[in-house]
Amino acid sequence: MPAERPAPTLRLRLDSDALVRNWRALDELSGSAKAGAAVKAQAYGIGTAMVVPVLRDTGCETFFVAHWNEVADVAEHVPGNQISVLHGPISAADAEYARATGALPVINSLHQAKLWLETGGGPCDLMVDTGINRLGLSMNEITDPLVSQLEVGTLMSHLASADEDSDLNPRQLARFVEVTGQIESERSSLANSAGIGLGPDYAFDVTRPGLSIYGGAQRRELVGLIEQVVFPQAAIVQLRDLKAGDSVGYNATYTADRGMQVGVVSIGYADGLLRSWSNGAAFEFEGQRLPLLGRVSMDMVVVDCSNALDISEGDWVDIPYDLPSASANTGLSQYELLTVLGRRFQRIVPD
Numbered sequence: 402m403p404a405e406r407p408a409p410t411l412r413l414r415l416d417s418d419a420l421v422r423n424w425r426a427l428d429e430l431s432g433s434a435k436a437g438a439a440v441k442a443q444a445y446g447i448g449t450a451m452v453v454p455v456l457r458d459t460g461c462e463t464f465f466v467a468h469w470n471e472v473a474d475v476a477e478h479v480p481g482n483q484i485s486v487l488h489g490p491i492s493a494a495d496a497e498y499a500r501a502t503g504a505l506p507v508i509n510s511l512h513q514a515k516l517w518l519e520t521g522g523g524p525c526d527l528m529v530d531t532g533i534n535r536l537g538l539s540m541n542e543i544t545d546p547l548v549s550q551l552e553v554g555t556l557m558s559h560l561a562s563a564d565e566d567s568d569l570n571p572r573q574l575a576r577f578v579e580v581t582g583q584i585e586s587e588r589s590s591l592a593n594s595a596g597i598g599l600g601p602d603y604a605f606d607v608t609r610p611g612l613s614i615y616g617g618a619q620r621r622e623l624v625g626l627i628e629q630v631v632f633p634q635a636a637i638v639q640l641r642d643l644k645a646g647d648s649v650g651y652n653a654t655y656t657a658d659r660g661m662q663v664g665v666v667s668i669g670y671a672d673g674l675l676r677s678w679s680n681g682a683a684f685e686f687e688g689q690r691l692p693l694l695g696r697v698s699m700d701m702v703v704v705d706c707s708n709a710l711d712i713s714e715g716d717w718v719d720i721p722y723d724l725p726s727a728s729a730n731t732g733l734s735q736y737e738l739l740t741v742l743g744r745r746f747q748r749i750v751p752d
């Protein structure tokens with residue numbers, strides 16, 4: 402009989418109560434609009450199977466993924482017609498898959514509208530570009546006769562600079578109001594997480610938060626309201642003693658100026674701890690700081706344990722992952738910090 406697979410030395414503790422409170426706070430802040438949830442990229446790296454049932458049981462009824470390939474994991478937990486696919490149908494096979502699963506294609510171009518109608522039409526969503534110039538029909542295409550043939554459930558657009566106090570926000574809002582007057586739909590939707598912070602004018606009928614459900618806060622209106630959801634931890638594999646003059650890691654970028662105890666921690670860039678963590682960041686053990694020394698390797702990084710003399714091999718250390726401050730410390734965006742977390746983490750939900 403094969404031996405049981407050992408537990409990983411990396412874990413992501415997920416606070417599902419914080420997830421629930423974040424979604425509820427965003428739903429409340431959406432006013433008369435109802436919050437949905439962006440769950441693309443495995444719920445921003447956290448895991449579809451953990452996130453989607455929790456949000457469903459909290460009352461979320463609209464889920465957004467990017468790829469058709471992501472539908473099946475979400476559809477294990479919610480009806481297909483609660484899933485919208487942001488990239489839209491790129492081939493007839495996508496359109497067929499939409500009909501088989503009930504998932505709604507978000508139509509992004511006249512080409513996609515034609516493809517959807519020619520393969521049989523039916524309910525869909527529609528994205529109009531109001532200034533991000535990424536996906537979506539252009540403003541000058543919305544009067545095209547193909548558009549009036551679509552059965553649009555959610556008419557949407559996406560804000561480019563909702564995390565800033567930019568003039569582009571009111572300009573996109575004004576354009577979207579114009580669009581809602583010209584295209585018939587059951588409901589309309591403009592705001593992502595940061596857009597919810599812009600106030601009730603931006604909420605329309607459905608909001609589409611992603612980042613802030615998972616603990617990210619990019620606007621002052623959200624800071625203090627949104628709680629950390631993801632708590633990464635990694636085990637100490639080895640402790641060793643350095644003498645003054647010893648260097649650490651690839652390319653010897655750190656040299657000890659005194660004797661010190663260091664720990665080798667089981668997390669590296671393959672797990673999403675990118676090299677930008679080397680610039681002055683620190684892990685923690687029982688609240689004591691463990692500054693990172695030298696370069697991050699693929700599977701490990703070395704930390705200074707001078708502040709934690711009672712630490713032992715096998716102990717778990719905390720990787721500080723409050724997203725706004727981790728972003729400030731590493732130069733990575735809050736989105737990157739979540740979505741780079743690798744597959745070697747054991748994702749656990751404590752009772």
Ligand SMILES: *Cc1c(COP(=O)(O)O)cnc(C)c1O
Nearest residue numbers: 439559593594595609610611612
């Ligand atoms: C990813 C995405 C969202 C969610 O955005 P956040 O900034 O994570 O809240 C909303 N709408 C669209 C179209 C998206 O692609």
